[in-house]
Amino acid sequence: MKFNHVGAMRKRTKTALCLLSVLMLAGCTGARELGDLSVVIGMGLDASAECPEGVLLTAQIVRPSEMKGGSSEGSAGDQDGQPQPSRAYWNIRATGETVLDALRECTHETNNRLYLAHNQLIVVGKDAAEAGIGRHLDAFLRHSEPRPSTVLIVSATRASDILDVQPELDKLPAMAVTKLTKTQEFTSQSKAVNIIDYANAMLSKTTSLVIPIATVFEEESGAKTVRIHGSVGAVFKGDRMVGELSESEFRGYLWAGGGIRRTVLNIGYRGGRVGIDVVQAGSDTEVSLVNGKVLARVKVKQEGRISDNGTNVAVATERDFRDLEALESEYIRSEIMDTFNKARDMNTDIYGFGEMVSKKYPSEWEGMKDRWDEMFGSLQLEVSVESKLRSSGLVIYPIRPQRDRGHEKREN
Amino acid sequence: MFRVIRRMHRKKRTSGGDENAGGSEKKAAPALSGGLKENLELFRGILGSSTDIVITEFNFGREKKAKGALLYVDGLSNKELLDNTVLKPLLFDECFIAGGEVSGLETIGQSLIAASGVKKKTDVNEIVGDMLSGNAIVLIDSFAAALSVENKKWEARSVEQPVTENVVRGPRDGFTETIRTNTALLRRHLKNPGLRIETFKIGRQAKTDVVVAYVKDLVMPGLVDEIKKRLQRIDTDAVLESGYVEAFIEDAPYSIFRTVNDSEKPDCVAGRLLEGRAAIFVDGTPFVLTVPMLFLENFMTAEDYYQRPYYSTYMRFLRFLCYLLAVFSPAIYVALTTFHQELIPTKLLFTMAAGVAGVPFPAVLEAGIMILTFDILSEAGIRLPSTVGAAITIVGALVIGQASVSAGLAGPFMVIIIAITAVASFVIPALTASSSLLRYFFLILAALMGGFGIAMGLMLVLVHLISLRSFGVPYLSPFAPLNVSDLKDTVVRVPHWAMTMRPRVLGLLNRRRQKSGLRPSPPGAGK
Numbered sequence: 051m052k053f054n055h056v057g058a059m060r061k062r063t064k065t066a067l068c069l070l071s072v073l074m075l076a077g078c079t080g081a082r083e084l085g086d087l088s089v090v091i092g093m094g095l096d097a098s099a100e101c102p103e104g105v106l107l108t109a110q111i112v113r114p115s116e117m118k119g120g121s122s123e124g125s126a127g128d129q130d131g132q133p134q135p136s137r138a139y140w141n142i143r144a145t146g147e148t149v150l151d152a153l154r155e156c157t158h159e160t161n162n163r164l165y166l167a168h169n170q171l172i173v174v175g176k177d178a179a180e181a182g183i184g185r186h187l188d189a190f191l192r193h194s195e196p197r198p199s200t201v202l203i204v205s206a207t208r209a210s211d212i213l214d215v216q217p218e219l220d221k222l223p224a225m226a227v228t229k230l231t232k233t234q235e236f237t238s239q240s241k242a243v244n245i246i247d248y249a250n251a252m253l254s255k256t257t258s259l260v261i262p263i264a265t266v267f268e269e270e271s272g273a274k275t276v277r278i279h280g281s282v283g284a285v286f287k288g289d290r291m292v293g294e295l296s297e298s299e300f301r302g303y304l305w306a307g308g309g310i311r312r313t314v315l316n317i318g319y320r321g322g323r324v325g326i327d328v329v330q331a332g333s334d335t336e337v338s339l340v341n342g343k344v345l346a347r348v349k350v351k352q353e354g355r356i357s358d359n360g361t362n363v364a365v366a367t368e369r370d371f372r373d374l375e376a377l378e379s380e381y382i383r384s385e386i387m388d389t390f391n392k393a394r395d396m397n398t399d400i401y402g403f404g405e406m407v408s409k410k411y412p413s414e415w416e417g418m419k420d421r422w423d424e425m426f427g428s429l430q431l432e433v434s435v436e437s438k439l440r441s442s443g444l445v446i447y448p449i450r451p452q453r454d455r456g457h458e459k460r461e462n
Numbered sequence: 463m464f465r466v467i468r469r470m471h472r473k474k475r476t477s478g479g480d481e482n483a484g485g486s487e488k489k490a491a492p493a494l495s496g497g498l499k500e501n502l503e504l505f506r507g508i509l510g511s512s513t514d515i516v517i518t519e520f521n522f523g524r525e526k527k528a529k530g531a532l533l534y535v536d537g538l539s540n541k542e543l544l545d546n547t548v549l550k551p552l553l554f555d556e557c558f559i560a561g562g563e564v565s566g567l568e569t570i571g572q573s574l575i576a577a578s579g580v581k582k583k584t585d586v587n588e589i590v591g592d593m594l595s596g597n598a599i600v601l602i603d604s605f606a607a608a609l610s611v612e613n614k615k616w617e618a619r620s621v622e623q624p625v626t627e628n629v630v631r632g633p634r635d636g637f638t639e640t641i642r643t644n645t646a647l648l649r650r651h652l653k654n655p656g657l658r659i660e661t662f663k664i665g666r667q668a669k670t671d672v673v674v675a676y677v678k679d680l681v682m683p684g685l686v687d688e689i690k691k692r693l694q695r696i697d698t699d700a701v702l703e704s705g706y707v708e709a710f711i712e713d714a715p716y717s718i719f720r721t722v723n724d725s726e727k728p729d730c731v732a733g734r735l736l737e738g739r740a741a742i743f744v745d746g747t748p749f750v751l752t753v754p755m756l757f758l759e760n761f762m763t764a765e766d767y768y769q770r771p772y773y774s775t776y777m778r779f780l781r782f783l784c785y786l787l788a789v790f791s792p793a794i795y796v797a798l799t800t801f802h803q804e805l806i807p808t809k810l811l812f813t814m815a816a817g818v819a820g821v822p823f824p825a826v827l828e829a830g831i832m833i834l835t836f837d838i839l840s841e842a843g844i845r846l847p848s849t850v851g852a853a854i855t856i857v858g859a860l861v862i863g864q865a866s867v868s869a870g871l872a873g874p875f876m877v878i879i880i881a882i883t884a885v886a887s888f889v890i891p892a893l894t895a896s897s898s899l900l901r902y903f904f905l906i907l908a909a910l911m912g913g914f915g916i917a918m919g920l921m922l923v924l925v926h927l928i929s930l931r932s933f934g935v936p937y938l939s940p941f942a943p944l945n946v947s948d949l950k951d952t953v954v955r956v957p958h959w960a961m962t963m964r965p966r967v968l969g970l971l972n973r974r975r976q977k978s979g980l981r982p983s984p985p986g987a988g989k
């Protein structure tokens with residue numbers, strides 16, 4: 051009886067100890083106070099001069115105290131009587147063999163470990179992009195902190211240049227550039243790419259990735275801004291950047307890939323220009339094998355409305371609309387073809403035709419996959435565009451001085 | 463941990479032995495004798511020389527030969543009525559007492575005393591008990607018995623609006639401290655011959671009236687017997703408030719959740735009786751216990767049933783939400799800021815980080831200090847006389863609000879979190895007792911293990927809640943075990959015409975509450 055009681059007691063003590071040790075196990079090891087975080091909001095990856103195999107990492111760390119309040123009127127640095135806005139960020143640079151090595155190198159300078167969970171942007175310098183980004187970006191997929199939704203862009207110069215430009219409307223360059231990549235959907239001349247998109251493209255053997263390029267423009271006054279303009283798309287073959295796309299080429303790529311959200315087409319019509327606001331667009335791509343060659347058919351459907359009429363006539367009749375729709379279709383078709391020709395020249399399958407063939411013709415694909423580059427070079431593309439104009443806007447006649455309008459009326 | 467306490471307790475109980483059992487009331491009661499003098503001596507001996515005990519001796523009968531005495535407690539009996547109903551007839555209506563002989567005590571009780579409740583009693587303890595609860599005692603010489611005349615009247619608080627359960631719409635009468643008033647209030651809401659009211663006297667020293675009330679054909683089978691069994695077990699000095707009774711009869715004495723509900727409102731008690739519950743009234747308190755209790759009852763108010771069902775449903779939902787907020791918000795805040803910063807929206811993270819920039823304490827300590835401060839303030843607010851109450855409000859607003867932030871004791875976000883917690887906890891006053899403790903429990907878990915800790919703690923609490931029973935009824939029903947037909951009066955409150963059945967766990971005897979098909983429709987709108 052007594053023995054039994056002691057046994058039960060010991061058992062209970064054991065259980066209690068086990069439960070307590072659970073508390074200890076998880077411990078406070080994962081705990082970090084808010085004040086002890088160096089929150090990284092953006093990162094730049096550049097080729098390093100001193101360590102050719104490694105990476106020069108720029109980490110943009112937020113200064114929370116400067117983020118408070120609406121305006122960025124800082125108290126610090128009153129030079130020449132002009133209030134100098136104090137920066138809400140701190141760019142820290144470190145070189146390392148690998149990304150994580152460079153990250154840990156940063157702790158020689160910061161007083162906290164860098165916290166990557168809120169990182170929104172990874173900028174890759176052009177040098178680094180041309181040398182291959184795979185070995186750098188692996189860390190961002192492997193580590194538990196960085197988000198897969200982190201936006202990826204290529205800098206036309208060095209990555210750190212982008213992160214050094216104080217934006218006009220935002221406090222943090224990284225945040226401003228991230229937003230900038232997302233507002234590209236209003237022109238659809240560029241499209242934001244994140245780490246997941248990157249990973250998907252890398253997992254495919256044939257598809258090439260197009261990442262937006264941001265450029266630092268310097269105005270005459272010396273003020274700097276970051277723009278996605280001019281040369282806007284970095285085309286990758288594997289993980290190396292091999293070429294660039296212009297704005298219209300990027301749009302040509304997006305028409306075929308179904309990535310158009312909104313865009314504006316300027317069509318020459320009857321002695322003026324008609325602006326068409328594309329509000330809806332979609333595409334359907336189909337591949338087929340014809341005599342051992344690949345034929346791709348792209349069907350684009352888009353709807354728009356007249357957003358401005360630069361001619362002197364009312365663009366309002368059925369015929370006007372049909373004419374304009376035909377012109378639009380031709381315009382889009384040529385954009386698509388231009389891009390396709392360029393992609394073929396660079397031998398980069400940015401549309402993912404290879405993937406489509408592999409899914410549709412799995413048995414034939416076995417013989418093709420090793421010579422896909424060659425196959426892509428001889429690929430035929432058929433484009434058909436179906437355009438639809440929905441309305442002429444709130445007014446029918448162009449609002450002009452009455453004299454001008456009257457005698458220009460259409461004679462039909 | 464509870465088990466350890468329980469075991470210690472059990473040991474003590476068995477080793478303590480029965481030497482004290484029985485108690486004072488087991489002493490051999492002295493019997494009444496035939497002589498008035500002896501009898502009066504007996505009562506004087508029992509009651510001592512208390513000044514509020516009034517003993518009036520009088521002579522009556524045709525030649526004032528018969529002797530009698532009137533005993534009552536000053537302040538508990540209606541003196542005026544006593545004079546008119548007892549003394550006057552005895553002293554002046556001589557016709558009944560032929561030749562100065564008193565023929566029988568019953569004759570006096572039935573024919574002379576003009577009061578409705580007259581009983582002949584012989585047991586001294588019973589007589590003393592009657593007297594102390596306000597009856598007048600008439601002793602007549604040469605009889606070894608006494609007449610106990612129902613004549614209670616004392617100063618009592620009138621029926622007022624209850625303090626704890628405020629309603630905008632609904633009856634405003636609340637129970638008082640007088641048990642008879644309370645049972646009468648209940649009967650006014652339930653004019654049902656099946657409403658049974660059974661009285662017990664509990665307490666060695668205080669002999670408090672405890673009443674069990676139930677509706678005969680509706681009450682859960684076996685419930686009344688179980689209540690009586692548990693009540694009769696109580697052998698203590700006094701039950702000064704229904705909380706004493708609750709402590710002796712509840713199913714889970716170590717739980718922080720109560721398994722006996724209470725109410726101050728007759729309409730609430732009536733509603734619960736109609737669902738198959740029973741009520742326990744305790745003399746001297748306006749709080750009436752009802753059993754069995756479901757966890758869900760904490761989230762119900764009387765008003766839910768008097769308002770439109772949509773709004774009631776919204777309010778129910780809101781109360782559940784508030785309970786979660788009151789228990790979890792400091793814990794979740796601490797878990798988010800010390801473990802899961804990636805879950806905080808980026809911009810909010812910066813503001814929060816800026817807010818705690820000058821705070822020297824870790825988030826958990828900051829939260830602990832603020833919760834403690836809040837609890838101190840709320841307790842002070844309850845205890846203080848209302849004249850000084852305003853001072854507490856001002857000091858509280860300063861301490862919890864502005865000052866603690868500007869002094870760098872807490873971040874502004876913590877103040878918001880504590881404010882939300884405080885306001886939310888006031889939405890469900892019935893659960894304040896458990897939620898204010900659970901708050902600390904989850905806070906500590908969150909500080910040790912973050913969201914994982916909160917989840918573990920939640921499991922623990924849920925397992926505990928599911929294991930609870932109140933008089934045989936699962937505490938979390940109708941959720942666990944799930945009873946689909948009873949869900950109509952849980953988070954949602956369906957209209958009255960749709961509640962045709964009583965709750966299945968309670969109303970076993972008589973499931974149907976009303977005719978089905980009572981949904982109103984305009985004339986001519988089809989059948």
